[in-house]
Amino acid sequence: MTGTTMTRPRRGGKNPTVGKGRGVPRLLTRVAVFAVIAAVPPLLFDDYWVFMSAQVLAFAVATLGLDILYGRTGQMSLAHASFMGVGAYTTYVMATNGYGPAMQLAAVIGVALIAALVVSVPTLRLSGMRLALVTLAFGELLAWAIRNTTDLTGGTQGASVDPFLFGRLDSSEPLHAYLIALVPAAIATAFAVHLGRTQLGRRMLAVRDSELAAESVGVAVARTKVTAFLISAVYAGVAGWLYAGITGFIAPPDFDLFASVYLFVAVVIGGAGTVLGAWLGASYVVLMPEVFTLAGQPNLYPIVGGALLAIVALVVPDGIVGLGRNVWRRIRGVRGDEEESK
Amino acid sequence: MSTASGAPHVRTEGLTVRYGAFQALRDVTVSLPAGAISGLIGPNGAGKTTLLNAISGFTPIAEGSVHIGHRNITALGTRRRALAGVVRGFQTVRLMERESVLTNVLVGTERLPQPNALAQFLALPSQWRARNRDMAAATEVLDLLGLARQAHRRVDELPFASRRLVEVARVLVSSPSVILLDEPAAGLDQEGRQELAAVLTRVHENHPSTMVVVEHDVDLVKSLCSYVIALDSGAFLRDGTPAEVFGDRQVQLAYFGRAASADA
Amino acid sequence: MGDLGQILLGGVTTGSLYALFLLGVLIVFQVSKSMNFAYGQVGMIAAFSAWFFYSEQGLPVPVALMIGVLLAVIVNSAIDFAAIRRIPAGRPGLDLVVTLGIFLLITAVMQQLIDANAHTFVSLGADTRTEVAGVVVSMSDGIVIGLTVVTVLAAYLLLNRTSLGTSLRASAEDAGIAQAAGVNVRALRTATWAVAGLIAAVVAILVASRLSVDAFYMTPFLIKAFIAGMIGGLDRFWLPLVVAVALGVYESLAVYLLGASAGTPAVFLLIIVVLALVPKRFVNERNEVRA
Numbered sequence: 001m002t003g004t005t006m007t008r009p010r011r012g013g014k015n016p017t018v019g020k021g022r023g024v025p026r027l028l029t030r031v032a033v034f035a036v037i038a039a040v041p042p043l044l045f046d047d048y049w050v051f052m053s054a055q056v057l058a059f060a061v062a063t064l065g066l067d068i069l070y071g072r073t074g075q076m077s078l079a080h081a082s083f084m085g086v087g088a089y090t091t092y093v094m095a096t097n098g099y100g101p102a103m104q105l106a107a108v109i110g111v112a113l114i115a116a117l118v119v120s121v122p123t124l125r126l127s128g129m130r131l132a133l134v135t136l137a138f139g140e141l142l143a144w145a146i147r148n149t150t151d152l153t154g155g156t157q158g159a160s161v162d163p164f165l166f167g168r169l170d171s172s173e174p175l176h177a178y179l180i181a182l183v184p185a186a187i188a189t190a191f192a193v194h195l196g197r198t199q200l201g202r203r204m205l206a207v208r209d210s211e212l213a214a215e216s217v218g219v220a221v222a223r224t225k226v227t228a229f230l231i232s233a234v235y236a237g238v239a240g241w242l243y244a245g246i247t248g249f250i251a252p253p254d255f256d257l258f259a260s261v262y263l264f265v266a267v268v269i270g271g272a273g274t275v276l277g278a279w280l281g282a283s284y285v286v287l288m289p290e291v292f293t294l295a296g297q298p299n300l301y302p303i304v305g306g307a308l309l310a311i312v313a314l315v316v317p318d319g320i321v322g323l324g325r326n327v328w329r330r331i332r333g334v335r336g337d338e339e340e341s342k
Numbered sequence: 343m344s345t346a347s348g349a350p351h352v353r354t355e356g357l358t359v360r361y362g363a364f365q366a367l368r369d370v371t372v373s374l375p376a377g378a379i380s381g382l383i384g385p386n387g388a389g390k391t392t393l394l395n396a397i398s399g400f401t402p403i404a405e406g407s408v409h410i411g412h413r414n415i416t417a418l419g420t421r422r423r424a425l426a427g428v429v430r431g432f433q434t435v436r437l438m439e440r441e442s443v444l445t446n447v448l449v450g451t452e453r454l455p456q457p458n459a460l461a462q463f464l465a466l467p468s469q470w471r472a473r474n475r476d477m478a479a480a481t482e483v484l485d486l487l488g489l490a491r492q493a494h495r496r497v498d499e500l501p502f503a504s505r506r507l508v509e510v511a512r513v514l515v516s517s518p519s520v521i522l523l524d525e526p527a528a529g530l531d532q533e534g535r536q537e538l539a540a541v542l543t544r545v546h547e548n549h550p551s552t553m554v555v556v557e558h559d560v561d562l563v564k565s566l567c568s569y570v571i572a573l574d575s576g577a578f579l580r581d582g583t584p585a586e587v588f589g590d591r592q593v594q595l596a597y598f599g600r601a602a603s604a605d606a
Numbered sequence: 607m608g609d610l611g612q613i614l615l616g617g618v619t620t621g622s623l624y625a626l627f628l629l630g631v632l633i634v635f636q637v638s639k640s641m642n643f644a645y646g647q648v649g650m651i652a653a654f655s656a657w658f659f660y661s662e663q664g665l666p667v668p669v670a671l672m673i674g675v676l677l678a679v680i681v682n683s684a685i686d687f688a689a690i691r692r693i694p695a696g697r698p699g700l701d702l703v704v705t706l707g708i709f710l711l712i713t714a715v716m717q718q719l720i721d722a723n724a725h726t727f728v729s730l731g732a733d734t735r736t737e738v739a740g741v742v743v744s745m746s747d748g749i750v751i752g753l754t755v756v757t758v759l760a761a762y763l764l765l766n767r768t769s770l771g772t773s774l775r776a777s778a779e780d781a782g783i784a785q786a787a788g789v790n791v792r793a794l795r796t797a798t799w800a801v802a803g804l805i806a807a808v809v810a811i812l813v814a815s816r817l818s819v820d821a822f823y824m825t826p827f828l829i830k831a832f833i834a835g836m837i838g839g840l841d842r843f844w845l846p847l848v849v850a851v852a853l854g855v856y857e858s859l860a861v862y863l864l865g866a867s868a869g870t871p872a873v874f875l876l877i878i879v880v881l882a883l884v885p886k887r888f889v890n891e892r893n894e895v896r897a
Contacts, residue, residue, distance in 0.1 A: 076702060122882035129641060132702060133832045134881070137874045140829060144870040191463065198462040198469060199476070202449045205438050213436035216398065217512065218424035218452040227459050257825065261710055268703060273440070302714035309707030313700055314692055318440075 034189070038182055042175055051174035051246075052286060057181035058242035060282035061188045063266050064275065065235020068192060070264070071272035072201065073228035074208030075124070079135035080263045082142045083233045085255025086115050087240025089146065089153050092161050092250060101164040105241055112237030113230055120229035124222055131229075139257050146252050158251025161244040177246045184238055192275050195231075204228050205273075258302075265309040271321025280320050349519050349552045350411030350427075351376035352397065357406035359392050359576075366392040368576045369406070374569070376411075379546055379553040381567035381584070383560075385596055388573040390556045391433060394522050397554075398430040399423040410520060425453055429513045430522035433556075435505050437512075439498040443489055444480060446497055446508050451476040453516035476515075483515045486548065487541055503534045507541070514545055521553045527562055535559060539566045560588060572596070611741040613862045614855060619747045621854020622754035623809055625847045628831045629758055630805035632847075633765075635840045637778045637798045640690050640701040646828030647712040648685070648803055649810025652678035653819045656811065657727055658720050667728055675807040681712070682803025686796045717821045724823070730815035750812055757805070758847060765843075774798070830857075830873065837880050 041053035066080045077083075087108045094104040115138075123134045146153050153159060163172035164180055171177040195201040203224045206214035211221050244250050253259070266285040271277025292301040316323050352374040359367040367389045374380045382390045395401035397408055399420035407416040415423055429450070437446050454476065457468035484490045487507050497505055506526060513521055526542070527535045539562055546553060557563050563570060563584060570587040572579040574596040580587050587593055627649070634642060642648075656674030659665045665673070685708055693700050731745030765771040777784040777791040785791050810824055817823060834853045838846025853873070860872035 074699065076699060078706075118878065122878050129699070129702065130836050130881070133829070133836050134877055136829045137833060137877055140826065140870050141874045144867065148867050194465055195463060197473065198465075199448070199451060199456045199472065200459050200462040202445055203452065205441055205445065206449045209438040209441075210436040212400070213432065213438075213512075214449070215420045216400075216424060216430050216432070216436075217450045217516070218421050218429075219449070220421060231463070258710070258713075261706055264703070264706060265710070299714070299718050302710055303718065306707045306709070306711030306714055309710065310689060310704045311707075313703045313707065314689060314694075317694070317700070 030193075034186070038186075042178060047174045050178050052290060054174060054178040054181045054246045055243070056282050056286045057178065057185040058239050058246055059263075059266070059286050060185050060239075060279050061242060062236050062239035062263060063270070063278040063281045063285070064188050064192045065232040065239065066263050066267050067272060067275070067278040067281075068195065068204070068235065069228050069232035070267055071274065071277070072195075072208060073204040073225060075225055075228060076129075076132040076264075077135045077229070077232065078132055078257065078260050078264070079119070079139040079142075080232070080236050081255045081257075081259030082135075082139040083112060083115065083236035084240035084243060084259075085142050085146075085250075085252075086112055086233075087237030088161075088244040088250045088255065089240075090237070091241045091244040092154070092159050093152060095162045095244075101166065101241075101245065105238065108237045108241045109234055112233045116230050116233030117226075120226045124225040124229060131225075135260075136257070139255075139260060143252055143256060154251075156252055158249060160249050161247075163248055164245040171245045172248060181242050181246060184242060188235060188238065189275060189279075192278070196275075200224075200227065261309075262305060265305050267319075269308055269312050269319050271319030271323075273318075274321045277319050277321040349377040349550050350413075352520055352552055352554070353409040354393070354397065355407045355409070357393070357396055357408070358404045359389075359396055359401055360404045366401075366576050367396065370573070370576075370578050371406075372571050372578060372581065374552060374554055374571070376552055377550050378568045379542065379555060379566055381563040381570040382554055382556045382573070383558070383563060383570060383587070383593075383597070384573035384579070387575065388596075389576040390573055391524055392576070393573065394430060394524050394554070394556060397520075398428055398522055400430075424518075427453075427519035428522065429453070429516065429518040429520070431509050431513050431524055431526060433524040433528065435502075435509050437497045437505060437508055440496060442494050442496055443484070443500070443508050443511075444493045447480045447484060447489075447511045447515050448476055450512035450515040451479060453518065454479070479515050479517075480511075483511045486514075486545060487511050503530050503537075506530065506538070510538075510541070510545075514549065517549045517551070519551055521551050523553070523555045525556050525558070527557060527559060535562055542566060564588070609862075611739070613858050615741055615743065615747060617855030617858030618851060619750050619854070620858065621851035622751050623813060624827070624831045624834055624854055625850035626750075626754045626757060626805060627809040627827065628835050628846055628850045629761055630802035630809075631831060631835055632840060632843065633761065633798055634802045635835075637774055638686070638690060638795045639778070640693075641705070641832075641840075642682075642685060642690075642799075642802075643702055643705040643828075644685060644708040644712055645682075645705075645802070645806055646810070646824035646831075647709050647716075648678050648682045649806035649813075650819075650821065650824045651681055651712060651716060652807030653727065653810040653814035654716055654720055654821065657725055657814070657819050660728070661725065662720075671811060674811065675804065678807035678810070679800050679803040682806065683796050683800040686799035690799075691792065691795075713821050720821075722821060724818045724820040727811075727814040727817075727819045730812070732816050746812070746816060753808070753812075762843065833873065833877055837877070837884075 041050050045053060062080065062084055066077065069075050069077055069080075090108045090111045091104045094107050099107070119134055119138050120131070123131045147156055149155070163170055165171075166180060169176040169180055171180050203214065203219045206217075206219055207221050207224045214221055214224075240255070243254070262285050266281030267278060269284055270279070270281030288305070289298065289301045292298050292304075312319060318325070353372070355371050357367050357370040358365065370389070370393065372393075382393065384390050392401060396403055399415075399418060399422075403416060407414055409415065410426060410428060413426070415426060415428070418426065438449070454472070456462070457466065457472055462469045481490070484493055487510065489504065489507055489511060492500060492504060497508060500508070506529070510523065510526060513523070527538050530538060542553070542555070543566065555563075555566065557566075567584060569581070570584050571581045572587050572590070572593045579596060580590045580593050631642070631645060634640060652674035655677055656670045659673055660667045660670035685705065689704050689708065690701060693704065729746070731749055734745040735742050737743070765774060773784065773789045774794060776787065777789055777794055781791045813824070813827060830853060831850060834850035835846045838849035840846065853876075856876060857869050857873060860868045864872070
């Protein structure tokens with residue numbers, strides 16, 4: 001900052017660097033990159049990996065939701081997989097009663113919202129640590145509910161869910177499942193990106209970084225936390241719906257405390273607070289167990305996951321995305337200095 | 343000093359604030375003229391920050407009341423006071439360190455009428471109108487403070503002086519009618535202080551408001567403020583024009599005579 | 607009334623275990639302002655490895671127990687030394703994230719080293735019973751309640767009546783000032799973690815002797831102790847401990863009145879109701895330092 005920039009008279013027009021001038025080409029580039037990457041699995045992969053890719057899409061919806069809650073709002077939930085479970089089991093119950101995917105989805109969103117309200121409204125006016133603990137209890141509650149309603153939910157043995165049928169698409173076909181999952185995943189991503197451009201998104205960041213500063217400009221801290229929790233629960237519910245439809249089988253271990261911790265690992269490793277990080281995290285959480293299984297060491301996955309979470313959180317708190325960004329900035333920073341010295 | 347702008351005058355009556363047994367403010371009755379920049383001075387432990395906290399709602403008040411214009415805001419919480427037009431900066435800069443300057447400033451638009459959360463999330467037309475309005479406000483204030491070129495830089499990459507300005511920009515972006523700044527020049531060098539004074543004067547000309555600045559630097563107070571209030575050990579000491587207050591024997595005694603031993 | 611007495615005794619015993627376990631959480635939180643999510647798993651290490659050493663390796667039970675306890679103390683100190691100390695400033699909540707990773711790591715490693723099954727543990731007096739006024743009391747019940755009372759009282763006296771306690775409280779209040787006054791804050795903190803490790807080991811062994819041992823059995827226990835701490839307040843001493851005992855009694859009563867599976871939803875309902883009804887300033891921890 002120099003004296004010249006400070007005393008410079010006000011400009012008449014909008015400053016191009018502040019305005020939204022560069023938004024449109026950037027948006028188009030991003031959509032194009034997304035489309036190209038999305039086209040890879042159906043064109044290049046065999047059925048099994050297309051099936052895994054479809055699961056990545058489902059889990060991306062979940063990690064995007066957790067990222068909104070943890071990465072942007074700074075609130076810790078240890079029941080995110082349980083909310084996926086709420087979605088998955090709601091789907092199952094609706095499906096056994098003859099409802100199609102659209103009605104299932106509507107019910108999933110409704111149930112997820114109600115469950116999230118019950119957990120978040122009493123706790124979120126309090127400090128963040130308490131939310132983490134109450135979500136733990138919620139996870140236990142869900143496990144208990146499934147255990148004790150074998151007739152309705154299939155109990156500890158799990159349950160087979162009918163595939164989604166949209167016209168000629170049938171989610172028991174990997175390629176169809178992938179195409180079906182692509183739509184909600186893309187919508188969820190678009191909303192998550194858009195959220196960063198809204199005041200709602202900025203409120204969340206302010207709550208994460210300094211509740212005092214947030215209050216000082218008029219942000220309703222508790223309401224912002226509840227909103228973030230509701231959004232994240234709906235994302236998790238939709239992810240559970242997709243997961244149930246894609247895999248066709250759900251069981252309590254898919255949604256227990258460990259599953260929630262893995263989602264957490266995913267978001268932290270990918271890079272908390274970024275949409276790209278959530279996607280990287282989703283890929284990690286689905287593909288890494290496969291990699292270890294292929295390597296003949298499936299038991300190593302939880303060990304590596306735990307160690308990675310602790311190490312990444314300590315050493316590179318911004319995850320892979322943060323790491324990449326630092327490298328990129330260093331490269332660009334050098335170039336920028338050269339330009340300025342000319 | 344003009345009151346035509348509609349900026350309200352700020353008044354406290356018999357304000358007492360306690361931290362346990364310690365009385366941080368004792369029966370303080372002050373009146374800050376509408377539409378002026380007032381300086382709040384006093385040695386360390388005089389209760390300057392506490393007074394700011396009490397006016398902005400960050401400290402519970404034991405006795406007394408706070409008024410903005412004709413409105414008694416004593417019962418309002420921090421957030422409601424902000425919405426009523428009282429916005430403050432902090433002594434230690436509180437920013438979202440990993441976010442851009444622009445994002446940090448835009449947070450300050452919370453006071454402007456924002457569409458509800460669902461409308462924002464679903465990108466309804468009201469969200470786009472609000473966004474354009476907020477961007478215009480942020481652009482203007484960034485220009486005014488000379489931060490336009492850094493708008494997309496991350497805050498933690500900026501030098502300290504710029505980060506202070508970012509916080510000031512966050513306060514100013516919604517054009518609040520009462521602006522409370524807690525040692526905005528702390529940690530700045532001489533040049534930075536003068537620049538800051540110039541910026542604040544310019545801001546005040548463009549957006550009339552009742553501004554209160556806690557400050558130690560006598561020269562800065564003299565050049566910036568048209569009115570000064572001196573506190574000492576939690577009690578009101580003197581008010582008036584800078585010349586009157588700094589010429590007062592009691593103020594000189596409190597400020598220079600035992601300033602070194604007054605760290606409470 | 608014999609039935610109800612039996613229920614109450616069971617509740618008080620379980621509650622005492624929650625309280626003793628919570629004591630470890632409290633001292634760590636108060637001295638280093640951190641939460642250790644892996645705390646239950648630290649206890650699990652003690653019990654599970656003790657089982658492994660006496661049952662699979664044929665060591666005498668007391669030796670195996672000693673090794674188990676020692677391992678827990680070492681691991682808990684190591685968590686502070688290797689991780690908690692290194693958390694960068696300005697990242698609140700990272701302690702929970704880091705120890706969540708350690709939680710996962712310990713669980714997976716123990717499963718890998720030993721196995722994923724549940725095993726019966728040495729009874730440690732759970733089989734020795736007498737009848738007092740129509741209520742069957744086992745030696746284990748006596749040990750649990752007695753040990754909890756003694757340990758809690760000792761901790762209280764240590765914290766409030768000794769110079770060591772003063773140093774501890776000083777480093778909790780303001781590490782910088784304590785350091786300047788000649789207190790080795792870091793060493794003191796790690797020592798606190800070591801003591802907490804010891805407590806976790808003792809509780810986990812007692813719990814294992816009453817139920818069974820595997821890699822997961824401490825997690826529900828940890829959740830309940832945390833809940834008691836959350837309701838009572840982690841920066842207080844007596845209230846959270848009393849809440850822990852009350853939670854044990856409440857849980858036993860719910861099971862007694864509503865059936866074996868009613869414990870979990872009853873506890874969840876309790877938290878939601880308590881948090882919804884209790885005024886904010888009462889249950890909240892100290893706020894962010896004011897401007």
